[in-house]
Amino acid sequence: MKLLRYGPAGAEKPGILDAAGRIRDLSGVSPDLEGEAVGLAALDRLRAIDPESLPPVAGEPRIGACVARTPTFHCVGLNYVNHAKESGMAPPTEPVLFNKAASALCGPFEPIIQPKGSTKLDYEVELGIVIGARTQHISEADALSAVAGYCVINDVSERAFQNERLGQWVKGKSSPNFGPTGPWLVTADEVPDPQALGCWLTVNGEDRQRSSTADMIFSVREIVSYLSRFMVLMPGDLIATGTPEGVAMGMTPQAWLTPGDEVRLGIDGLGEQAQTVVAFPG
Template sequence: MKLVRFGDLGQEKPGLVDADGTIRDLSGIVDDIAGDVLTPAGLQRLRDIDPASLPAVGGNPRLGAPVGQVRKFFGIGLNYRDHAEETGLPIPEVPIVFVKATSCISGPNDAILAPADFKRMDYEVELGFVIGSPAKRVSVEDALDHVAGYCIGNDVSERSLQKGGPGEWVKAKSYDTFGPLGPWLVTADEIPDPQGLSLTTDLNGERMQTGNTSTMIFPVAELVSYISKYMTLLPGDVVVTGTPPGVGMARNPRVFLKPGDELVLRISGLGEQRTTIVAES
């Protein structure tokens, strides 16, 4: 299934995308794509519904992030060997886990805000996964059973704020709109191997990033297992899993985002994001 949330900011309704690409309104069935809806039982309930029995959504509604009520939002640093090498940093021995504020989550095509004092904004296409059933100290072998589905994430970062060390990453990556997710959440049964997906980023029509999740240092199963050693992961928690090479700060010359720039992010099987950088007034 492809699950979506559509409508005005803060008033999103739950939906699913049928085989013809039409959004079907789920608001008569569930309140949101969140919490228990993401558990195995909750997803099975949605699978049992005939999409044709649901109201079709007309027009071209705004898409919000495909999961609501996110309690924890994590990122993984330097999780592609070639990205770590391009930054000149050591290859991590264990996953580098950092927090992004949940208030930075935005829709896949929403504008990304550029504050006047942020001069080194950067893009990072990333595979995101959403937890479906509680995970506490799970094994690598069982870890994927706890994943509800996958989506595109853009770990937007203000690089100047990372100079203070790892503890500063939360500030660099948490400004409003710095966490676009979507367009939809593709349930895990449709992505049998999350380690075989291609990722790309285009900036103003020029290809900047090309990668494949097969080159992740710590694959999704290892990340679920590792993080669950230190805290219980709950339905709706989101993790974006690192970015392939080609980020702006590692290019020569460096390329940072500016108002008017247009980004297109794609991951095979997960759709695309199209966002514009807008100066914050």
């Protein structure tokens, strides 16, 4: 299934794509795509519904983040060898964990808002994992059984806030609209191998990132299992799994995003995003 949320910001409804790629309204059977509503049992109930029996959605509505009110927005850093190298860091020997504020979550076509004081605005195409079950101490062998599905995430970053200020990376990762997510939550049954997905990102039509999840240092199985050793993962949690090389920080000269830039990105089978960079209002 390809699940999504559509409609005005703050009043989105859940939807599903039918076989022809048209949006069908799920609001009569699911209140929203959040928490237990994206749990494995809830997805099984949705899977039993014929999308053709649901009301079609007219026109081309705004698309919101494919999950709502995520409990925790987890992230993995330096998870591709060449990205670690371009960042001037050694490839990690275990997953590097950090969080984005849940308030950074936004739709896949919303603008990237450059924060006040920002000088080093960057992009990162990433495979997103949506957790579908309460999970703790799960083995790598069983880890995919806790996954509801996958999505595209742009882990927007402000590198000066991230790397040149005291404290943790979270301050460079959490501004409003720093978490474009979607357009779809693609259920795990439609992604037989999450380690075989091409991913790409362009800025103003120029290729910046082009790689594959096959190049991850730590696989989806390893990431889910590892996180579950230190915390309880909950239905609706998001995990951004790291980005390949090609970020602005690693370029010579560094080509930071500025207002007016157009960013496009996508992952095989999971859809595409597009954002325009805008200045902080006021």
